[in-house]
Every structure is written in C-alpha cells, then in structure tokens.
Amino acid sequence: xxxxxxxxxxxxTLAVGGDTYTIxxxxxxxxxxxxxxxxxxxxxLKILLENLARHVDGDAVTWQDxxxxxxWPVDPESRTGEIAYFPVRVLMPDSSGIPLLADLTAMRxxxxxxxxxxxxxxxxxxxxxxxxxxxxxxxxxxxxxxGKNLAxxxxxxxxxxxxxxxxxxxxxxxxxxxxxxxxxxxxNVEYLSRPIWSxxxxxxxxxxxxxxxxxxxxxxxxxGLGVLGWGVGGIEAGSAMLGEPITLAIPxxxxxxxxxxxxxxxxxxxLVLTVTERLRKKGVIGKLVEFAGPGVASLSLPNRAxxxxxxxxxxxTMGFCPIDEETLRYLRQTGRSDKDIALAEAYAKAQGIWxxxxxxxxxxxxxxxxxxxxxxxxxxxxxxxxxxNLGEVPASLAEVMPDGRxxxxxxxxxxxxxxxxxxxxxxxxITSCTNTSNPSVLIGAGLLARKAREFGLSPKPWVKTSLSxxxxxxxxxxxxxxxxxxxxxxxxxxxxxxxxxxGGGSGALDPxxxxxxxxxxxxxAAVLSSNRNFEGRIHPLARGAYIGSPPLTVAYALAxxxxxxxxxxxxxxxxxxxxxxxxxxxxxxxxIAELMARHISPELFRRRYAAMFEGDEAWRALExxxxxxxxxxxxxxxxxxxxxxxxxFIAHTGRAENITGARALLVxxxxxxxxxxxxxxxxxxxxxxxxxxRSVGVEDKAFHSYVARRVNHxxxxxxxxxxxxLVNEMVPEKPGGFTRHQPDGAVMSVFEAxxxxxxxxxxxxxxxxxxxxxxxxxxxxxxxxxxxxxxxxVAESFERIHRSNLxxxxxxPLQFANGETRETxxxxxxxxxxxxxxxxxxxxKMPLTLRIRRPDGTVQHTEVQCRIDTRxxxxxxxxxxxxxxxxAQILDASPxxxxx
Numbered sequence: 001x002x003x004x005x006x007x008x009x010x011x012x013t014l015a016v017g018g019d020t021y022t023i024x025x026x027x028x029x030x031x032x033x034x035x036x037x038x039x040x041x042x043x044x045l046k047i048l049l050e051n052l053a054r055h056v057d058g059d060a061v062t063w064q065d066x067x068x069x070x071x072w073p074v075d076p077e078s079r080t081g082e083i084a085y086f087p088v089r090v091l092m093p094d095s096s097g098i099p100l101l102a103d104l105t106a107m108r109x110x111x112x113x114x115x116x117x118x119x120x121x122x123x124x125x126x127x128x129x130x131x132x133x134x135x136x137x138x139x140x141x142x143x144x145x146x147g148k149n150l151a152x153x154x155x156x157x158x159x160x161x162x163x164x165x166x167x168x169x170x171x172x173x174x175x176x177x178x179x180x181x182x183x184x185x186x187x188n189v190e191y192l193s194r195p196i197w198s199x200x201x202x203x204x205x206x207x208x209x210x211x212x213x214x215x216x217x218x219x220x221x222x223x224g225l226g227v228l229g230w231g232v233g234g235i236e237a238g239s240a241m242l243g244e245p246i247t248l249a250i251p252x253x254x255x256x257x258x259x260x261x262x263x264x265x266x267x268x269x270x271l272v273l274t275v276t277e278r279l280r281k282k283g284v285i286g287k288l289v290e291f292a293g294p295g296v297a298s299l300s301l302p303n304r305a306x307x308x309x310x311x312x313x314x315x316x317t318m319g320f321c322p323i324d325e326e327t328l329r330y331l332r333q334t335g336r337s338d339k340d341i342a343l344a345e346a347y348a349k350a351q352g353i354w355x356x357x358x359x360x361x362x363x364x365x366x367x368x369x370x371x372x373x374x375x376x377x378x379x380x381x382x383x384x385x386x387x388x389n390l391g392e393v394p395a396s397l398a399e400v401m402p403d404g405r406x407x408x409x410x411x412x413x414x415x416x417x418x419x420x421x422x423x424x425x426x427x428x429x430i431t432s433c434t435n436t437s438n439p440s441v442l443i444g445a446g447l448l449a450r451k452a453r454e455f456g457l458s459p460k461p462w463v464k465t466s467l468s469x470x471x472x473x474x475x476x477x478x479x480x481x482x483x484x485x486x487x488x489x490x491x492x493x494x495x496x497x498x499x500x501x502x503g504g505g506s507g508a509l510d511p512x513x514x515x516x517x518x519x520x521x522x523x524x525a526a527v528l529s530s531n532r533n534f535e536g537r538i539h540p541l542a543r544g545a546y547i548g549s550p551p552l553t554v555a556y557a558l559a560x561x562x563x564x565x566x567x568x569x570x571x572x573x574x575x576x577x578x579x580x581x582x583x584x585x586x587x588x589x590x591x592i593a594e595l596m597a598r599h600i601s602p603e604l605f606r607r608r609y610a611a612m613f614e615g616d617e618a619w620r621a622l623e624x625x626x627x628x629x630x631x632x633x634x635x636x637x638x639x640x641x642x643x644x645x646x647x648x649f650i651a652h653t654g655r656a657e658n659i660t661g662a663r664a665l666l667v668x669x670x671x672x673x674x675x676x677x678x679x680x681x682x683x684x685x686x687x688x689x690x691x692x693x694r695s696v697g698v699e700d701k702a703f704h705s706y707v708a709r710r711v712n713h714x715x716x717x718x719x720x721x722x723x724x725x726l727v728n729e730m731v732p733e734k735p736g737g738f739t740r741h742q743p744d745g746a747v748m749s750v751f752e753a754x755x756x757x758x759x760x761x762x763x764x765x766x767x768x769x770x771x772x773x774x775x776x777x778x779x780x781x782x783x784x785x786x787x788x789x790x791x792x793x794v795a796e797s798f799e800r801i802h803r804s805n806l807x808x809x810x811x812x813p814l815q816f817a818n819g820e821t822r823e824t825x826x827x828x829x830x831x832x833x834x835x836x837x838x839x840x841x842x843x844x845k846m847p848l849t850l851r852i853r854r855p856d857g858t859v860q861h862t863e864v865q866c867r868i869d870t871r872x873x874x875x876x877x878x879x880x881x882x883x884x885x886x887x888a889q890i891l892d893a894s895p896x897x898x899x900x
Contacts, residue, residue, distance in 0.1 A: 178615030224305030258295030380546030446483025460560030504681030720784030773802025
C-alpha cells in the first residue's frame with residue numbers, strides 16, 4: 001500500500017449488489033500494525049478504530065493513535081491514552097438544541113464584532129433537531145387533550161419556534177422535525193439512523209458506520225440498532241458541529257453477558273431495571289458496556305433499544321448491541337430501503353462487527369446475567385437503580401416519609417370515595433423514550449386495560465392518567481388494534497408526542513387533590529414508564545416516584561396506591577365485590593405477539609415518516625424572522641442573547657492560575673443530579689425566579705418551565721441550585737436552594753450569596769460527595785455554575801457528561817484523592833480554600849493540593865485530582881470553555897479579520 005499524508009492507506013473495496021463501496025478496512029489496519037489484535041476487540045472499539053483510521057491527519061489523529069487502539073486487547077499500555085472521535089452527525093432535542101443554536105448565533109455576533117465573517121459559524125456535519133421537550137401534560141383524561149396541549153404548546157413557544165424556523169433557513173446542514181413528530185431518540189431509531197452511512201466524496205462512493213453524539217443523555221438508545229452514539233452536553237456538541245473532535249480517554253469496555261430467555265409475563269422494563277441495578281453495583285461510570293452472549297439474540301430490537309436507552313441510569317457512556325439478523329429484521333419492519341439493509345449486513349460482516357456472541361472478543365471486565373431470573377419489577381422511590389420486586393414496593397415508601405411517620409397499611413385501600421392518603425398514586429403516566437415506542441409493552445398496556453374494563457375496574461379518581469408516545473406510529477397501531485379505545489376508557493388518552501411527564505412536564509394536578517396534599521402534608525407518588533425518577537423532577541408534590549412498565553403503570557392507576565402488594569393484594573374489586581388480582585388481567589406473551597404481528601407493518605412507518613419535516617398547519621403558519629443575522633429582542637423573556645461570548649468570557653491568557661481565598665457556596669451529599677443543579681420542570685410561584693419574572697411583567701400563569709426559558713440567562717441563573725429537594729449541608733434545616741454566606745453566617749438564597757461573593761471578588765467552590773452530576777445532559781447545570789462564579793467543583797466522583805460540561809464551561813472539576821471526603825476532612829462550609837499547583841502548568845489528571853483554612857486558624861492540606869482528562873479538554877479550559885476555544889480558532893483563521 002502507498003503512503004498517504006498522515007498515515008498508510010487503509011482503503012479497500014466492498015461490493016454490495018450492483019454498487020462498489022470504498023471502506024477503511026480494519027483488516028488492512030491489522031496488517032499494518034505490529035501486535036494488532038483486531039479480532040479480539042470489542043465491537044464498539046472497532047467502530048472507534050475505524051473512525052480514527054478514517055480521520056488520520058497528523059494533528060487531531062495520528063497513525064500512532066490508530067496503532068495504540070489496534071493493540072488494545074493485548075497491550076495494557078494502549079489502554080491509557082486518549083483518542084479523538086469525529087461523529088458523522090449530531091442529534092438534539094429542542095430543550096438543549098435551541099440554547100445551542102442561540103449560542104452559535106451569539107458566536108456569529110462575536111465573530112462579526114471582532115471583524116470576522118459570521119457565516120463561517122455553521123454546522124459542518126448534519127444536525128437534526130426534534131421538537132419534543134416543550135409540550136406539557138396540562139390536559140389529560142379527555143378525548144381533546146392532545147389538541148389542547150398542542151395548541152397551548154404553540155401559544156407558549158411561538159417565539160422559540162420562530163427562532164427555530166429562522167435557524168433552519170440560515171444554517172446549513174440543519175433540519176428541524178416540528179412539534180408532534182415524536183421523541184428524538186425514537187425518531188432516531190425508527191427513521192433518522194442508518195447503521196452504515198454512505199456518501200459520494202470526490203467521485204468515490206464511501207461507506208462507514210453511522211456515528212453520532214446527541215444532546216440528551218438517552219442518545220445511547222440508538223446503540224440498540226448497532227449504531228455508536230452517546231449523550232453529550234450542547235457545549236461539547238456545539239464544538240463537534242463546528243468540526244472539532246470530541247476527545248476521550250480510551251475507555252474500558254465491560255461485557256454484559258446475557259444468557260437464556262425472559263420468562264412469560266416479564267417485560268423489557270423489568271429487564272432494564274434489573275440490568276441497571278446490576279451494572280450500577282458493578283460500577284461502569286465512564287465505561288462502555290457491550291451486550292454479549294447468546295441471550296442477546298433472544299431480545300427484539302425494541303427491547304435492545306430500551307436496554308441501551310438506560311445507559312445513563314447504569315452510569316455507562318453507552319450500552320451497545322452489535323448488528324445481527326434481528327437488526328436487519330427491524331430495519332425491514334420500519335421501512336428502511338433494501339439497499340441500506342444489504343449494506344449494513346455486508347459491511348458488518350466484512351469489518352468483523354457482526355453479532356454479539358463471538359468468543360474471540362476480549363473485554364476489560366464482564367458481568368453475567370441470566371435472563372430467566374428477571375422478575376417483574378419497579379424502581380423507586382428516588383432513583384432508577386433502586387429496583388424493587390413488586391412485593392417490596394409498599395415498604396419502600398418509608399424512604400421518603402418524614403422522620404417518625406409510618407406509612408399506612410392497605411386496609412380500605414380500594415374504598416372509594418375516601419380521603420387521600422400517604423402512598424396514593426396521583427400521577428400514572430405512560431411516558432418517555434424508554435418504553436413508549438416498544439410495541440410489546442404498549443400493546444401489553446392496551447391488553448391489560450381491555451381486561452381491566454371487562455372486570456369493571458377503573459383508575460382511582462385522584463390519579464392523573466396520560467399516554468404520551470415517543471412515536472406517531474404507536475397511535476397508528478393502537479388505533480388499528482382497537483386498544484386505544486380500551487386505554488381511553490381508563491383515562492389514558494394520548495396527550496401528546498413528546499417527553500412530557502418524564503421530563504418534568506407533568507402539568508398541574510387536580511386543584512382539590514393538590515390542596516389536600518399540601519394541607520395535610522401527604523406523601524404521594526407518581527408511577528411512570530420512564531427512565532428518570534429523581535427527587536423533584538416529576539412533580540413537586542410527588543415525593544415518591546416509581547419507574548415501571550406501561551402495563552404496571554396502568555395497574556397502579558387502577559390500584560391508586562403504591563402500598564398495594566401486587567403479589568398478594570388485589571388490584572381492585574369487581575362489580576360483585578370479588579377481589580381481582582393483577583395476574584387475572586396480565587396479558588400473555590402470546591397475546592401480545594399475535595397483535596404485534598397483525599398490526600405493525602413497514603407501511604405504517606413509511607407512511608408516517610413520509611412528510612415528517614413538513615409539520616402540521618400550525619408549524620407551517622409560523623412566520624420566522626428574515627435575513628442572515630438574528631435581531632435579539634432585549635425585552636423578550638424567552639430569547640436573550642447569551643452572554644458567553646461577551647469579551648469578559650473570551651479574554652483569557654491561556655495560562656492556568658491557582659484559585660485562592662475561595663468560599664464554599666454549597667456543601668452537598670451523594671447523587672446530586674443535574675435536576676438538583678438546574679431544574680427543568682415548571683417554574684414555582686415562590687423563589688428568585690418567580691420574583692424576577694414578576695418584576696419584568698410576566699404573570700404567574702405564564703411562568704412556564706425552565707426548559708422553555710433556557711435562552712434567558714437571568715431566569716436560568718436564578719434557577720441554578722434552586723431545586724426544592726436540594727439539601728445543602730451548610731443549612732440542612734432549610735432545603736431548596738439556600739446557603740450560609742461567609743464569614744457572616746447569614747442564611748440566604750444561593751443566588752444572593754453568589755452575587756455577594758462575585759461583587760466582593762471572592763472565588764467560589766462547591767463541595768460534594770459521590771456521583772456528582774448524575775442525570776440529564778443538562779447544559780445549564782454547567783452554564784449556571786459558571787455564571788454563579790463557581791471556579792471549581794470538588795467531589796468524590798463525577799458523572800461523565802456533567803464533568804465534561806463543567807470543563808466545557810471553564811469550571812475545574814476536582815476529585816478527592818486517597819479516600820478523603822468532605823466528611824473525613826470535617827468540611828462544614830465555614831472554611832476558606834486554596835487550590836494550588838495550577839500555576840505550574842495544566843496537564844490532564846494532574847494532582848493538585850487543596851488547602852483548607854479553618855475559622856480557628858488551623859490549616860490542612862489534602863491531595864485532589866484534576867479531572868480535566870485529555871489534552872484537548874485542557875485547551876478548552878485555558879480558553880475559558882470549549883465554545884470560546886472554537887471561537888478563538890475561527891477568529892485566528894479569519895482572513896477578513898486579518899485585513900480589517
């Protein structure tokens with residue numbers, strides 16, 4: 001082979017049908033690299049290896065990078081480096097996509113201000129945005145709920161949506177799927193993704209794996225289709241859109257080996273909750289999980305997608321399933337072209353990335369799970385990894401009960417009418433990308449509803465019921481099978497096609513129910529077919545939140561309480577007073593399979609997606625601004641020009657400096673989520689945010705949500721660290737976004753304290769426990785932290801995406817070393833802190849010194865590790881953040897600026 005600039009040639013041809021494709025051959029890499037062990041590599045790393053080989057340029061990717069990764073299975077030294085990853089495309093929901101587009105638009109303003117050409121700020125790879133996070137379950141339980149929620153969505157978000165339409169007309173390589181299209185991850189699985197991408201470049205027809213990053217934690221759902229992709233923050237995705245590689249330390253890959261088959265009556269949700277529990281205990285944060293073993297072949301692709309979707313919940317970067325016969329079956333079922341399906345099979349086999357049960361493959365570690373041991377489950381009341389067998393659910397409510405107060409027993413639980421009680425279910429929502437497009441559990445829920453109606457059962461009157469599928473195709477097959485009528489009969493009418501309750505858009509409870517909860521301080525619960533149940537996320541009045549399958553969600557609506565033990569207690573009472581057990585109405589696997597075979601076809605998918613980008617009449621009627629420059633309306637309370645490209649944010653010396661004289665803004669415990677840091681739900685009527693909105697003339701009824709107002713930094717800053725369930729150990733008696741200002745000790749809001757520190761020129765840090773930043777890939781958890789004036793987070797461990805977001809915003813993540821914690825060090829928040837060693841030069845994962853000065857004058861030193869993990873991340877930090885780094889590169893390369 002001849003030598004090319006940057007490295008040896010690895011291209012070979014692949015004939016498929018009547019076409020000849022050129023590929024970067026992994027066999028060729030193996031022939032060129034001494035000591036390579038390509039056949040022994042996990043499939044996920046083979047795809048990353050191909051990505052490296054395709055992008056060798058001698059700068060971001062060197063041939064030495066390719067060689068190191070090719071030796072991964074046999075050379076321990078090769079596992080300690082870092083690699084650059086160039087995704088094929090970027091995927092985004094509106095919740096994080098609109099803020100990123102606003103950032104790019106502000107970057108264009110900055111380029112123009114600095115004398116450059118603003119048009120160079122433009123996506124260099126394909127970007128798809130799906131509007132799915134803005135619709136709220138304001139109306140539910142009626143036939144017209146969907147239409148009313150959609151109309152209210154347009155009314156509330158017209159300004160944001162006009163901005164989206166403007167962006168779609170101005171930015172190249174950018175498309176928008178309008179409201180009502182479905183949930184971003186399901187649309188990606190059913191329509192947007194092709195396992196193997198192809199394009200003609202310089203007259204050559206190339207083929208390579210579809211790869212992506214998505215601006216939502218649950219992007220790994222696409223791993224179920226054999227496509228490599230994971231969630232990043234918009235901060236990082238923005239740089240990828242503009243041609244920057246995403247750098248990462250070469251990851252460990254853990255094999256989750258599946259054996260056997262699921263038992264009759266066990267759902268995909270039960271499976272994923274079991275896997276989540278086991279992998280969390282195993283410890284896979286920051287690692288790749290690859291599903292392997294003979295059990296993978298027994299899982300349908302929707303079940304694999306459900307399994308992959310939960311990667312953030314078990315803590316992995318992704319949960320990957322290789323391409324196999326089931327993948328091809330699903331591609332055919334969803335209406336993909338014969339050409340793409342043939343290419344997927346031929347390419348996967350040629351590159352050795354076919355199938356999940358290859359004994360030659362080696363992994364960093366392994367976990368075995370027998371599918372036959374999976375039992376019906378639910379997770380809660382606080383975290384998705386807290387799986388419970390059904391008989392264990394009633395006792396779990398104690399975890400969210402106030403101290404000294406016991407939950408009642410189930411006596412009289414089915415008596416209606418009766419007063420509301422602790423443990424009652426006030427929200428039962430079939431919602432989220434995880435389950436609501438898996439036909440087996442959706443049809444299962446419909447069949448359970450049908451049998452419940454035959455027994456005369458109905459939901460309790462205090463339960464708010466709703467169905468928000470992730471795909472329009474769901475509505476088609478539920479209607480065709482007649483099951484939607486049965487779901488409607490129990491109050492599970494379709495309320496929208498979006499994240500809705502799962503994302504915090506649960507809407508208001510019945511006023512009488514809400515008043516009774518508040519007046520009697522009741523501990524009530526939500527049950528939803530979701531992936532997230534963190535404190536304060538679903539509804540502020542629901543202290544408990546449980547994740548269950550769609551059929552179980554219907555079951556809990558019927559029971560009306562989480563104190564019912566479905567293994568021994570009846571779900572309800574029949575018309576003649578007879579007890580009805582859950583087993584009496586639970587559908588069989590055969591019943592579900594028969595309806596799936598009869599009512600789901602490729603034509604459903606082809607017809608539904610044929611004109612998806614056109615939108616409905618309301619979308620087409622929206623008038624967007626004209627021209628290539630967006631004119632910010634400073635009076636807007638939704639769209640404000642982001643401040644991150646103001647000169648104070650881009651004026652950096654390129655040198656790291658020690659942080660001295662810092663104060664602790666907060667001292668926090670374990671599992672602080674991005675919901676705790678930056679809420680996404682409805683804006684409450686009390687607090688700094690409400691006060692600000694009223695001050696600018698917004699009425700209480702128009703407060704809307706933090707998701708909708710993410711391009712108003714004045715709103716988002718006031719919402720940072722303001723979650724009503726956040727407990728700051730500096731003021732444990734006052735949860736909900738309060739702290740103790742030092743050195744005077746005055747208790748005030750976090751927002752006020754941060755402003756005081758900033759005005760006095762005092763740096764701030766946050767001290768935390770394990771798993772800091774779990775949950776959604778919420779950019780504003782990083783942006784708000786930076787705008788607060790926080791210079792560093794010192795925690796026992798970080799969740800991957802939030803750690804990256806902090807670096808991307810120029811905030812230093814630091815990890816306690818040598819087993820030390822805030823508790824062993826006795827940190828109270830009254831101390832001052834110095835972070836020393838940065839002045840010697842910033843290198844990835846370098847040790848630093850945390851100096852603690854206590855009020856009594858004593859001083860203690862302890863080691864912390866800098867969690868800036870790669871050289872490129874260090875460059876980002878030194879530039880003040882990743883987008884500031886990209887802006888500097890654009891300005892340096894701008895000929896207009898040089899001659900201005």
